[in-house]
Amino acid sequence: MLKKSLISLTLVGLCGALAGCSSSSSSSSQDNRYQLRDDRAPKSAPDVSKVEDAHPKYEPYSRQGNQQNYTVRGKSYQVMSSAKGFKQTGGASWYGSKFHGHLTSNGETYDMYSMSAAHKTLPLPSYVRVTNEANNKQVIVRVNDRGPFHEGRIIDLSYAAAYKIGMLQQGTAKVSIETIHIESPESMALDELKDSSVHFIQVVASKDLVRINVLAKELEQKYQVPAKVEAANGFYRLQLGPIGQRYLANKLLVQLKQDGHPNSYMMYPKK
Known part of the structure; x- marks a missing residue:
């Protein structure tokens, strides 16, 4: 990691892993919480290429970190009451060894090798x-902390997540983010009674059109669901659908993940 990037990381991540971080805290008192003065990459990191994406599921919002x-x-800053349908584009940074093992704003322990x-x-x-947006690489992460408090930056990623989307060396990247909102079981039960929309599941994106077309035929035959391939930004995206009921779409999504397609995700119905 370049010295310039490390200095930037220090400024970005200063408050990121603090629970209840406020403007009344001085930078020196905050630094006293950590063994390292400056943030940095781990000296000897495990192979984080094998770390799976976070697996979205329903979790009630915690009391801590959601004032x-x-x-x-x-x-x-005003915390949103719901993450549903949120999208944003801007800069991403990452934080590492300085904050590893310390509490996040959610009251959990920060693990730079998790997503x-x-x-x-x-x-x-x-x-x-x-x-x-530079390479179209994607990762699904679980947000459990506050930050980055730096102009133009919208998200601070763990070391593992930054590795997975290819931004460790640069230190920052332009990204687009989209929440994956899972309703409570009670809300889902009510929605399914009145759900008349159609759903699509994106299975994979690749620049290899031949591979995508072969896989599309295989999945179409295997699951008896129509498959389509869409071109976007030099990539070909394989989607299954339309599926008329949410519970059927959710059932297929679970099956796809179990059958070796862990990055499959539900697409919001177009209204």
Whole structure:
């Protein structure tokens, strides 16, 4: 990691892993919490290419880390009441060894080798799909922390997540993020009674059109669900659908993950 990037990381991640971080705390008192003064990559990291994406599931928002309003460095932030349908584009950074093993804003222990992240206003915990716009690599992370408190940055990724989307060397990247919102079992039961929309599941994206077309035929025959291939930004995206009922779509999504397609995800119905 370049020295310049490490300095940037220090500024970005200063408040990211602090529970109840506020503008009244000085930088020196915050630094006293950590063994390292500056953030850095781990000296000897495990092979994080094998770390799976976070697996979205319903989790009630925690009491800790979800105070409606808070202030950092004189700027106020308002936490959203729901993560449903949230999308955003901007800069991403990552944080590592300095914060590893310390508490996140959610009251959990930060593990830089897990698929986690920090965001300024999403309710905790939330699940987010992050796409590096430079290479179209994606990762699904669980947001359990606050930050990054730096102009133009919208999300702070763990070391493992940053590795997976290919931004470790640069230190920052332009990304688009989209929440994956899972309703409570009670809400889903009510929605399924009145659900008349259609659903699609995206299985994979690749630049290899031949491979995508072969896989599309295989999945179409295996699951007896129509498959389609869409081109976007130099990639071909394989989707299954339309599926008329949410519970059927959810059932197929679970099956796809079990059958070797762990990055499959539900697409929101177009209204």
